[in-house]
Amino acid sequence: MTTMTAEATAGAVDVEAVGLEAVTRTYGEVRALDGVTRTFPRGSFTAVMGPSGSGKSTFLHCASGLDRPSGGTVRVGGTDLGRLSETKRTLLRRERIGFVFQAFNLIPSMDVEQNITLPLRLGGVDADPGWLDDVVRRVGLGDRLRHRPSELSGGQQQRAAVARALITRPEVVFADEPTGALDPRSSRDVLRMLRDAADLTGQTVVLVTHDPMAAAWADSVVFLSRGRIVDELVAPTVSAVMGRWESL
């Protein structure tokens, strides 16, 4: 790659997708987030690691507009979430953000296709058949569309959940320990999909995980401890992540 291309690429990814400034979140006496400031560039894939109780989920909920911080500012695509009404924040979440959870959270009574297209129906939008096919192909569930979640393996359920997160073409995908309940092979499938979302469609991915192997798929790893960012690793390898993890 020439220097010019590298610079052009760096310039292109430097647009902020999500920005947090001095974000705090307290629950009574507990400071779950204690002044977090970080920019997540468009098209980047960031892992967030930290011990249990360090504030990872709280961070993700605040950054995605699921929860309101007690202080500080959160921006998604340049919009200050704190200035939005509850309704507008819900709409922004529905249209611009995708979520993947550890427990899949599929609707048991719906088949795979209905689960995947649910966010579109909630938004009153018809599925663009080309895009639905594309997403279904990416997650490899073409022959499972009429199955219920209970008829799928954990890996297949999580792939359906990733498809559901991608179907609205969100700018940002937040995943909270999405591989926590999966075997290594299924974990790789899910991580590959998140990596592709960043690389192929320029989406911004924020992955909360405690697995160094998962974190090594990211462009950078942010380490949380007691609600603060205490370290960061760029171009992580599994062993580098483990090294930092030990010293937390």
Ligand SMILES: Nc1ncnc2c1ncn2[C@@H]1O[C@H](COP(=O)(O)OP(=O)(O)O)[C@@H](O)[C@H]1O
């Ligand atoms: N809804 C809540 N009510 C009270 N305390 C909470 C709530 N959510 C999180 N906490 C507390 O905030 C801290 C961070 O929690 P959390 O963000 O879930 O951490 P992690 O995801 O890293 O395990 C913990 O001390 C937790 O007990």
Ligand SMILES: [Mg+2]
């Ligand atoms: Mg958590």
